[in-house]
Amino acid sequence: MTTVPSSRASSRAGCVLALTIALVGSVDVSAHRRDEYLQAARLAIDPAAVQIELDLTPGIAVAEAIIADIDRDRDGLLSPDEQRTYGRLVFGALELAVDGRPLPLELGVFSFPDPEAMRRGEGTIRLRSAATLQPLSVGAHQLLFRNRHQPDRSVYLANALVPESDRVAVTAQRRDGDQRELIISYLLRPAPATSPAVWLLSSLAAVTVLAMLLMGPLLLGSHRPRHDSLC
Amino acid sequence: MRSPVRIAPIIWLGFFLIVAATGLAQRRGTSPKTSSGSAFDTTARIVAAAQAFLASLDDAGRARVQFGFDDGAQKARWSNLPSPMFERKGIRIGDLTPTQRAAQTKLLQTALSADGYRKVTEIMSGDEVLRTNQRGGGPRGGAPTPGGRGRGGPVFGQDEYYVAFLGTPSTTTPWMLQYGGHHLAINLTLSGSQASMTPSLPATQPATFTIEGREIRPLGRENDKAFALINALNDDQRKEVILGSRVADLVLGPGQDGRTIQPEGIRASALTAAQQTMLVELVREWAGIMTDAFGDPRMAEIRTNLPQTYFAWSGPTTNGSAAYFRIQGPTLVIEYAPQQGNVDHIHTIYRDPTNDYGAKFARK
Numbered sequence: 001m002t003t004v005p006s007s008r009a010s011s012r013a014g015c016v017l018a019l020t021i022a023l024v025g026s027v028d029v030s031a032h033r034r035d036e037y038l039q040a041a042r043l044a045i046d047p048a049a050v051q052i053e054l055d056l057t058p059g060i061a062v063a064e065a066i067i068a069d070i071d072r073d074r075d076g077l078l079s080p081d082e083q084r085t086y087g088r089l090v091f092g093a094l095e096l097a098v099d100g101r102p103l104p105l106e107l108g109v110f111s112f113p114d115p116e117a118m119r120r121g122e123g124t125i126r127l128r129s130a131a132t133l134q135p136l137s138v139g140a141h142q143l144l145f146r147n148r149h150q151p152d153r154s155v156y157l158a159n160a161l162v163p164e165s166d167r168v169a170v171t172a173q174r175r176d177g178d179q180r181e182l183i184i185s186y187l188l189r190p191a192p193a194t195s196p197a198v199w200l201l202s203s204l205a206a207v208t209v210l211a212m213l214l215m216g217p218l219l220l221g222s223h224r225p226r227h228d229s230l231c
Numbered sequence: 232m233r234s235p236v237r238i239a240p241i242i243w244l245g246f247f248l249i250v251a252a253t254g255l256a257q258r259r260g261t262s263p264k265t266s267s268g269s270a271f272d273t274t275a276r277i278v279a280a281a282q283a284f285l286a287s288l289d290d291a292g293r294a295r296v297q298f299g300f301d302d303g304a305q306k307a308r309w310s311n312l313p314s315p316m317f318e319r320k321g322i323r324i325g326d327l328t329p330t331q332r333a334a335q336t337k338l339l340q341t342a343l344s345a346d347g348y349r350k351v352t353e354i355m356s357g358d359e360v361l362r363t364n365q366r367g368g369g370p371r372g373g374a375p376t377p378g379g380r381g382r383g384g385p386v387f388g389q390d391e392y393y394v395a396f397l398g399t400p401s402t403t404t405p406w407m408l409q410y411g412g413h414h415l416a417i418n419l420t421l422s423g424s425q426a427s428m429t430p431s432l433p434a435t436q437p438a439t440f441t442i443e444g445r446e447i448r449p450l451g452r453e454n455d456k457a458f459a460l461i462n463a464l465n466d467d468q469r470k471e472v473i474l475g476s477r478v479a480d481l482v483l484g485p486g487q488d489g490r491t492i493q494p495e496g497i498r499a500s501a502l503t504a505a506q507q508t509m510l511v512e513l514v515r516e517w518a519g520i521m522t523d524a525f526g527d528p529r530m531a532e533i534r535t536n537l538p539q540t541y542f543a544w545s546g547p548t549t550n551g552s553a554a555y556f557r558i559q560g561p562t563l564v565i566e567y568a569p570q571q572g573n574v575d576h577i578h579t580i581y582r583d584p585t586n587d588y589g590a591k592f593a594r595k
Contacts, residue, residue, distance in 0.1 A: 033570075033571065034571065036479070036571065038479060038480060040480070040482070042490065042492070055486075120316050120384070122312050122316050122317065124486070155477070155479035155480075156479070157478065157479060157480065157482055159482055159492045159493065160492065160493040161490060161491065161492055161493065162491040162492065162493055170493045173493060173495060174475075175474070175475065175476040176476065177475065177476050177477060178476065178477060179476045179477065179478075179479075
């Protein structure tokens, strides 16, 4: 590619700008989160399951402590076992319940960034889980999500995703002031009834099959040689 | 008495005039055709500007700037973070010759509205302020600085923005112009007479600075219009719109493609006509970044969906405070999030859950 040295690449306007900028006060040159551990949870409700996505982003000032929590053998690497152990630790601090009945949460898929990326405040730990729901009655229900992981250094986000199933409609979300706790009220609608056309076709098919089963021997029988006459 | 031979031309002339007048009237009466034609012309101008920029590069440069339209990794390769903390691909503006840089500027000016171009350049100027203020300063354009390029730390400045194309610039088939760097991501997908500029991330730090005695606030209108709207609501409306919890960051920021959160806040149908107008004008700050030929139909779509659009707020309602807000409709998500309570460091996101990266165009 045709390029010029970077110093030449700077446009004249840019040089003028650099020289004429007058700052209003001092600017904190922070491109990213500093002293907070951002824990962002998203919950997707299906008729038969609840999916949890939890993204954890340590700020620069807390990254070293978080890395130390994960890197138990202090070898500077986050091994799969260490990642799994930390993921389970996090999920152990989560609480999920539907209509007051606790749901067991097990760590599913997870991914961890490079420790260096975390030290720069740009690395996000991604943890996923799905909890199976016992069959619920049609009508109103409440899902409680509570996050007790690292409360001293964390900020939280907790949101319901728009349900993929037409049977689920989120009616309200209530949170505490820090979003450590989220209560999702939702309606579970009946499973859609089979359409009349499908019923008609199914009935016709069933009648046809039944008729073939009943009539089959008779029809086949009319073409069979009458062995009894041979006796 | 006139002969039929002499009357015939008059009849034909009259017939011709009637047909012509009818055609003209129809053409005037069908604004979509006119608008569509205008959008096609705009696409053609953007394509010409893109081709001129590509022509200014050599083969290696063209190879570096060009990606396949279906390159999902490149589509999602944008962030609020500066380089090289976040690795961008394409051509770095600081590596362009003056001629190439002029062609790239012309492309941006053609693709964006005047206000959109102002916003983009002011965001980049804000980054230049950061560079100037960065500890150790250092020359622009990649020379190692304490914590700077070469050590993985952030590098700021107007040179640290990247341009890339997904697909080949065309007046008929979908393609995408990507432009971004620290606090900026523009993903403009064009397909014939249609365009989408989502997801995009206009952000800024600092939020207020001065250049040659002129105060610059890249996202100042977004801030002021939002505070004007929240303060135009009555107490009952505020109860609906204000969330009872702190929102610490963007919910659907970078890396959250394809997700749609449950809308919250007050429905626009519960607002007065004047308040609805204020909400629409607030949305225009994002939708109007595209050039008018595409921004106007986008605004028409947003007005159509207004009854199903929600406005939510978190934080104080006095202008100058750090407050988060969200506008969400069937084809729209806008979030505005001061970072860690700092009004001088703002992140925003603009999405269309039905048409991010021009998904609708690609399906066609």
